[in-house]
Amino acid sequence: MDNSHPSQIALPLAARALPGAQRIVTGAANAAVIEALQSPERWPFHVAVLTGPPRSGKSLLARWAQGVAGAERLEVIDDAESVDETALFHRWNAVQQGGLRANADGAAGLLLVANGDAERGGWQITLPDLASRIGGSLQLAIAPPDDDMAAALIHAHAEQRGLSLPDGAAEYLVPRTTRSFAGLEALVATIDRISLERQTPATMSVWRAALEALHGPQQQRLL
DSSP states (O other): OOTTOTTTSEEEGGGGTOOSSOEEEOSTTTHHHHHHHTOGGGSGGGEEEEEOSTTSSHHHHHHHHHHHHOTTTEEEESSGGGSOHHHHHHHHHHHHHHTTSOBTTBOSEEEEEOSOOGGGTOOOOOOHHHHHHHHTSEEEEOOOOOHHHHHHHHHHHHHHHTOOOOTTHHHHHGGGSOOSHHHHHHHHHHHHHHHHHHTSOOOHHHHHHHHHHHHOHHHHHHO
């Protein structure tokens, strides 16, 4: 497994013209999303809906997209599924009135970030008028990470925590844990916690303890 592949490693946001101090891991799961977010003028009705699994970086990508387009040209509504649907309907209409130019009532484009993903049945909208309009907007979905991206995420989370992982850590851990953004983050956090508790480097005995803590001894062997 090659963690040095440029599409699979943790990249500083500045390296992809993504401003800010936070880092992002790119891979097959989000490459198409990143590409589409750079061109809001191509979105149908100038509206896009971004969904994805928990901890997949939806809000971070939305803030980056707003930074690229300019806050005055792209409005971002996070946790859109929790916003009043009538209010969202009016925001959709305001964007149509503004076209690609910012106006007093709204921004040039609208990016809705929703927590629903395909595995959970998607974002369920009850207001028919809003559902039809959102259905015609650009749908952007972050997929679960593949093995290469999972390895890159493990190293990125470890680096963010100041946790040193020896060579071979990702190759050992990825086949034995769940391939989800939240699960990989939890795994690194557990490794870090156990390493600190034992006051020992995060070597294989710590990896195994973390896997057992998260999955149980039997499940850990099966994964």
